[in-house]
Amino acid sequence: MLLLLILFPLAVALLALLLPWYQARSWLLPVSGGLHLCIAGISVAGSDYTSSPWIGLDALSSLVLIVTSLLYAGCAFYAVGYLNLRRDRGNETIVPCLLVFLSAMTLAISARHLGLLWMAVETTTLASAPLIYYNRNRLSIEATWKYLLLCSVGIALALLGILFIAYAALVGGDMPISLQLDTLLDNAAQLSRPWLHAGFVFLLVGFGTKMGLAPLHSWKPDAYGEAPGMVGALLAGGLTSVAFLAILRAVQLMTAAGDGAMARQALLGMGLLSLLLAAIFMVRQPDIKRLLAYSSVEHMGILAIGVGIGGLATFGAMLHLVNNALTKGCLFLSAGNIQRAYDSKRLSRVHGALATLPISGGVFLAGFLAITGSPPFGLFMSEFTILRGIFGNGQFWIGLLMILLLAMVFIGMGATVLTATQGEPVKLESAYKDSFLLVISPLIFLLMVLLLGVYLPEPLQRALREAAALLEVQP
Amino acid sequence: MMELINPLLLAVILINFYTLGSARLVACIRVVAIQGALLALLPLLSHGMTFHAMLLAAEAFCFKGVVIPWLLLRAIRRVRIRREMEPIVGFVPTLILGVLTTVGAFLFADLLPLAPEHHDGMFVPTALATMFSGFLLLITRRKAITQILGYLMLENGIFIFAVLLSAAMPVMVEAGILLDLLVGVFVMGIVVNQISREFSTINTERLTALKE
Numbered sequence: 001m002l003l004l005l006i007l008f009p010l011a012v013a014l015l016a017l018l019l020p021w022y023q024a025r026s027w028l029l030p031v032s033g034g035l036h037l038c039i040a041g042i043s044v045a046g047s048d049y050t051s052s053p054w055i056g057l058d059a060l061s062s063l064v065l066i067v068t069s070l071l072y073a074g075c076a077f078y079a080v081g082y083l084n085l086r087r088d089r090g091n092e093t094i095v096p097c098l099l100v101f102l103s104a105m106t107l108a109i110s111a112r113h114l115g116l117l118w119m120a121v122e123t124t125t126l127a128s129a130p131l132i133y134y135n136r137n138r139l140s141i142e143a144t145w146k147y148l149l150l151c152s153v154g155i156a157l158a159l160l161g162i163l164f165i166a167y168a169a170l171v172g173g174d175m176p177i178s179l180q181l182d183t184l185l186d187n188a189a190q191l192s193r194p195w196l197h198a199g200f201v202f203l204l205v206g207f208g209t210k211m212g213l214a215p216l217h218s219w220k221p222d223a224y225g226e227a228p229g230m231v232g233a234l235l236a237g238g239l240t241s242v243a244f245l246a247i248l249r250a251v252q253l254m255t256a257a258g259d260g261a262m263a264r265q266a267l268l269g270m271g272l273l274s275l276l277l278a279a280i281f282m283v284r285q286p287d288i289k290r291l292l293a294y295s296s297v298e299h300m301g302i303l304a305i306g307v308g309i310g311g312l313a314t315f316g317a318m319l320h321l322v323n324n325a326l327t328k329g330c331l332f333l334s335a336g337n338i339q340r341a342y343d344s345k346r347l348s349r350v351h352g353a354l355a356t357l358p359i360s361g362g363v364f365l366a367g368f369l370a371i372t373g374s375p376p377f378g379l380f381m382s383e384f385t386i387l388r389g390i391f392g393n394g395q396f397w398i399g400l401l402m403i404l405l406l407a408m409v410f411i412g413m414g415a416t417v418l419t420a421t422q423g424e425p426v427k428l429e430s431a432y433k434d435s436f437l438l439v440i441s442p443l444i445f446l447l448m449v450l451l452l453g454v455y456l457p458e459p460l461q462r463a464l465r466e467a468a469a470l471l472e473v474q475p
Numbered sequence: 476m477m478e479l480i481n482p483l484l485l486a487v488i489l490i491n492f493y494t495l496g497s498a499r500l501v502a503c504i505r506v507v508a509i510q511g512a513l514l515a516l517l518p519l520l521s522h523g524m525t526f527h528a529m530l531l532a533a534e535a536f537c538f539k540g541v542v543i544p545w546l547l548l549r550a551i552r553r554v555r556i557r558r559e560m561e562p563i564v565g566f567v568p569t570l571i572l573g574v575l576t577t578v579g580a581f582l583f584a585d586l587l588p589l590a591p592e593h594h595d596g597m598f599v600p601t602a603l604a605t606m607f608s609g610f611l612l613l614i615t616r617r618k619a620i621t622q623i624l625g626y627l628m629l630e631n632g633i634f635i636f637a638v639l640l641s642a643a644m645p646v647m648v649e650a651g652i653l654l655d656l657l658v659g660v661f662v663m664g665i666v667v668n669q670i671s672r673e674f675s676t677i678n679t680e681r682l683t684a685l686k687e
Contacts, residue, residue, distance in 0.1 A: 115648035122655040129662050138673050142682040145666050149622060152659055153613065156629050159652070160606075163636050166643035171590045177642040194588050222685040281687060 001043045002055050005036065006107045013099035017092075025095050026083045032099060033069075033076030036106075040069040053180050055110040059466035063318060064245045065109045067325045068238040072102055074441035075230045078333050081437030082230055085340060093130050101127040101234070108242045114162045114179040117246055118155070121210060124239055125151045131234075132227040143219075143226035150219045151210055158206020158246075164199030165253070168192040181249065188256035196257055203250040204266055211243035213304060214274035217297045221281075224293035225345070229336015232289060236296040236332060237325035244303055244321065251307065251471060260310075268308030272398070274301025275405045283412035286347045288335050291416050292328070295371055298409055299324045305402065306386045307471060313389025314468040319456075320382035322464075323449055327371045327379060330445035334364040337439070338420070341432040347419050355425035359434045363442045368417040370449050372410045378452030480520050483513055484601040487635070488577060491608035494628065496570040498558050500620060504547045507624055507631075511539025514631055517638045527641060531649055535634065538653045543627065543660045550664040551620055554671035564615040576607040598639055606632030619667045619677045623660060630656055 012032045019025050044062040057065065079098070083091045104127055108120035125148065133144040162179060169177045169184070171192035176183060184191075209216040224232045247267075254263035278298035285291040299320070306317025337360035338353050339345040353361035370377035373384075383406065390399040490510040494503050515536035518528040551557070562569070580603035589599060605628055612625030637644060644652075667677055674681045 113645075113648065115644055115652070119648060119651040119655055122652075122659070126655065126658050126662055129666070133666070133669075136669075139684055141666065141669050141673055142685050145619065145670065145679065145682060146685075148659075148663055148666060149613075149626070152626060152663075153629065156626070156633060160633050160636070163633065163640055163643075166640045167590075167636075169643070170640065171588060177640065179643045179648075192588065221687075225685070 001039065001046070002057065002110050005039050005043065006055070006103055006110070008032070009036065009099045009103040009106070013096040013103070016095045016099060022083075022087070022091060025091055026080045029076040029079045029095060029098060030073070032102070033073035036102060037069045037073040040065050040106075052112070053182075054113055054116060055107070056112045057110055058470060059463060060245060060248060060470050061109050063321070063463055063467045064241050065106070067241060067322050068105055068109065071237045071325050071329045071445075072105075072234065074329055074445055075233050075333070077437060078230050078441040081435055082228065082336065082340075084437075085432070086228075089134065089136070094134055097127050097130045098234075101131065105238055105242050109245060112181045114165065114181065114184075114249070117249065118159050118162055121158075121207070121243065121246060122152070122155050124242065125155060125210070128231070128235060128239065131231040132223050134228050134231065135226065140226040143222040146219045147223040150216075154206050154209025154216065156206070157202050157209075161199045161202025161204075161206055161250075164195050164202060165191070168195035168199060171195055181253075184253055185256045188253060189258065191257050193257075193259070196254070197259065197262065200250050200254050200259075200263055201266070204247060204270070207243045207246040207250075208270065211240050211247065211300050212297055213270045213300050214277040214297060217274065217277070217300075220297060221290040221293040224296065224332075225287060225290040229289075229332045229334075229339065232292065232336070233329045233332035236292070237328040240296065240300055241321055241325055244300070248307065248471060255471065264308045264310055266308075267304045268398070271301040271304030271306075271308055272401065274298065274304065275402065275409075279405045279408040279412060282409055283415070285412070285416050287345055288338065288347070288350060288416065288420055289332075289345045291413060292331055292335060295331075295409070295413060296328060299328075299371070302383065302386065302402075305398075306389070309386070309389050309393055309395065309398075310472070311389055312392060313386045314471050315464055316382050316385030316389055318464045318467045319385060319452075320379065322460075323378040323382050323452060324371075326445045326449050326452075327367060327377075330363060330442040330449065331367040331371060333438075333442040333445075334360045334367060337432070337434065337442075338364060341428055341430055342426070343430050347416060350420045352421075352423035352426045354421040355423070356428060357434055359439045359443070361421050363439065363446055365417065365421045366446055367442070368413060370446065372413060373406060376450065376453045378449045381453050381456070477520065480517070481597050483516060483520065484597040484635075486513055487601055487631075488604055491577070491605055491628065492570060492573055494624065495573040495608055495611060496566050498566060500551055500557055500618070501548065503621070503624055504544050504551070507627055508540055508544035510628070510631055511543070512536055512541075514634055514638075515540055517635065518641060521638060522641060527646055530646055531641065534650055534653050538657045539627075539631070539634075543657060546661055546664050547620060547623065550667050553668055554677055556618065556620070556671075556677060562616050562621075569611055569615050573608050573611055576611070577604040580604040580607060593639060598635060602632045602635035604632070605629075605635060608632075617678045617680050619663075619670055619679050622679065623663050623667070626663075627656075627660070 104123035111117035129148050168191040172190040175187035175190045212220040251263045278294045282294045303317050306313045342350045373379045490506045515532045518531045522528040581600040584600040609625045609628030671677045
């Protein structure tokens with residue numbers, strides 16, 4: 001079942017290369033996105049968690065799989081409308097690349113072997129480079145080059161980290177030298193400590209680059225800013241969750257070896273730094289998509305803090321992962337609509353979006369309220385849970401600092417978003433109009449985040465608890 | 476065959492120095508190709524003629540020694556650039572830095588808690604030195620092509636380390652990793668081509684429009 005989930009997007013990508021019709025090629029995306037979501041749902045609902053040595057699901061990966069698949073399906077429907085607007089740029093490259101990207105993400109999520117995980121994550125980098133370059137101008141070249149070089153070098157360091165872990169097994173003796181996750185977790189106590197620690201640091205730096213944790217985030221504003229809105233949504237909601245999962249695997253390993261405290265400290269430090277830097281750069285940010293990129297850095301920081309604190313905060317972080325992915329989808333897609341309509345993403349031209357484009361502008365404004373953690377949206381619940389975890393843990397100053405930074409983010413982001421959305425309606429020069437396909441996905445994402453804030457269904461709660469339990473100390 | 480390993484690793488280090496000190500791009504690409512080809516011999520020399528080692532050697536030779544250098548040579552023929560002119564840090568200073576980091580790598584490797592069978596070999600210090608040299612190239616050069624070479628050298632260093640651990644890396648995963656490297660360089664080559672078309676140079680210092 002899982003193998004099918006990884007392989008069928010590749011087959012469809014091949015089909016997309018051969019199909020001569022523009023519309024048909026675009027429609028391949030929602031068809032495979034929908035199919036992917038269905039199969040992923042069945043695999044997760046089956047939840048027997050039988051895994052081969054190579055691929056398999058556990059509570060953590062099931063959660064990420066469902067979230068990513070849901071986000072992808074929404075973005076795929078949006079893509080049909082978007083690609084209709086961009087007939088001039090064509091879809092011969094972007095459709096196969098999006099499908100390969102889906103396959104690589106699924107492989108990375110379900111990989112049970114660290115080598116395979118690395119390979120899949122590197123493939124996501126390569127498949128998404130052409131997506132960022134979609135607009136084919138000077139700025140997008142610059143963004144693509146930075147993304148490609150920084151992420152490739154970062155990921156190379158992660159490979160070194162993986163090798164260090166294998167070396168820890170070699171030096172530790174008394175255990176099979178393997179990078180299979182279950183074998184490693186079972187024998188974690190035998191791993192040689194210095195090599196395990198070095199391996200963890202390199203994995204954190206490597207996959208942290210991919211996830212965009214400060215200070216390794218410098219590619220993020222450029223790449224998210226220049227990529228089309230739906231690509232930004234997939235990167236900010238999907239790919240970052242996948243990279244976070246890779247880091248969580250390293251945390252799992254450290255916890256199993258009894259050094260979880262050190263791993264948590266490192267995550268907490270990077271998380272707080274991300275939150276701080278993002279808050280600084282969001283103040284007076286004149287570009288709405290770069291603003292969203294910094295918001296992504298901020299939320300990666302919150303995820304790292306949640307796992308770094310542990311206990312209740314880990315549960316909050318799992319919930320936050322779901323909320324962040326859906327809200328980022330809603331925000332990037334609606335920001336993409338606004339950019340299409342105004343032919344700009346800078347505040348010098350974008351204003352009065354709410355009056356000019358009632359739906360896209362309204363969704364963007366509501367998405368801003370959601371992402372900054374205003375009640376009744378889901379992010380309020382998850383951030384509140386993380387904060388409760390922090391204060392419950394007695395780390396009063398960290399909690400206070402986080403509240404302060406969140407307030408700063410709210411003000412900084414609010415200034416830009418309100419300038420963009422409020423004001424008199426503008427006479428648009430472009431022929432853009434909100435159409436069904438372009439607004440339905442962000443609306444649905446927004447609705448889901450709203451629902452998650454009001455009511456957390458029992459199966460989801462159980463899934464989140466199980467995922468968080470995997471990261472805790474095993475008795 | 477074990478006695479051949481140390482001379483081979485020594486040659487790898489000399490190639491690091493050559494690349495750090497040379498301005499001629501074609502020559503740099505060629506010696507990095509030779510470095511890749513030499514490294515392809517490493518699994519055979521250290522593990523003998525097993526199926527796994529032979530397969531890894533063949534893949535590494537094809538990708539690192541032949542296809543990737545060919546891609547890079549083709550890319551610079553298209554953009555008609557032969558020399559790395561004004562690097563950010565001069566050639567002599569980078570060479571000195573390269574020597575210093577190599578000495579440092581040898582001293583540092585002695586301190587590492589290595590497995591007893593790796594204590595005397597040159598594997599780990601050479602791997603570290605090659606990775607550092609790759610980083611130096613990435614940081615100190617302006618041409619996009621030289622930055623790709625730096626990335627390749629970084630991967631070569633990791634490869635040396637990986638040879639010690641071939642038990643942990645199944646054949647399929649190794650093949651996948653090398654394939655990723657190949658596709659990565661291919662995509663980077665395309666981007667270099669686009670950079671030269673848009674900016675009529677492949678100096679990456681022109682890529683500075685995106686900032687706060």
